[in-house]
Amino acid sequence: MYLAIRNQAAEPDCGAEAEDTSAAVAATPVAPEAPVRRASTAAPRILPSGMPEAEAIQRAQAGEEGSFEALYTLHKRRVYSLCLRMTGNTAEAEDLTQEAFLQLYRKIATFRGESAFSTWLHRLAVNVVLMHLRKRGLPEVSLQETMEPTEEDGPKKDFGSADQVLAGSIDRVNLERAIENLPPGYRIIFVLHDIEGYEHNEIAEMMGCSIGNSKSQLHKARMKMRDLLKVNRAERNASKR
């Protein structure tokens, strides 16, 4: 009945729960062996100039300025979009984009090509954003929130009829707007899992939480998205009358 959105990787035993989810966790080192992200395969391997990306990387490793800019031009949109979706703030997203690329260039000599360059860059950008959010003291995943049921957690009793389900009624603009309106903790999980394609075990590792927490927060994020989208649709329908 449930079609897996994507195949779940085997989930490791997470062991004991972290007592303090707000404790700074060292940024997960860039993992060259990380699986190719769904979205990373969309990045072209040929630069607009016609130069293969692999060659541009080698030239950047040798310090050629033009190649740095070429790689930036190729990947800036995806990195910036990630930062913007996770923070919801354009100024922060630009600062984090800048920092992500600077870290990339400082480390580029260590890139050996075991994984896609875009995957390596993407994981680095995620780490940069998460470190920034931790410094701000933003609780990414609240154990307390997960453990204590709220009114929102109660069974949904709205009897939906076929014309009330969301299918077919969402466009990109409304979806993006709903994501922007998600509470920060929910937004992070939603972006990492449903948009960027990270698995729960990866999210748990990055954020220092359990897989169960990651799943619970994702579910709450999706439920909140559902509420936001239904309200938005009702408002649009009302304005048409």
Added chain:
Amino acid sequence: MEIDELEQPSGHAVESGSTNSEAESIKPMNCVDFQRDLPLIIDTGGNAEQEEHLRTCPVCGDLVADLRYIAEQAKLLIPMRDPSPKVWSNIEDRLKREGLVKSAQGRRG
């Protein structure tokens, strides 16, 4: 509720090899139990009881359909916006100050 309990969906698994009485032997599940288990099963599938409840309950059926739809639409989002030009200008300045780029005539450093 202990966190570990989140890892253990409720419900009784139907024994394999059940015959035509499988539907009869499935213990009816209510919406409370189903929606409590939903975070753990929505992306991987549930047991026979959960599947049966989903099949027969319009409320939970619509809920799951909506959540799946949201996840599927999110997968289709593509990056749409570029950072302002000043981002590259700042990066370029830092690269030069840190000696990470070589000039057209000199060595890197």
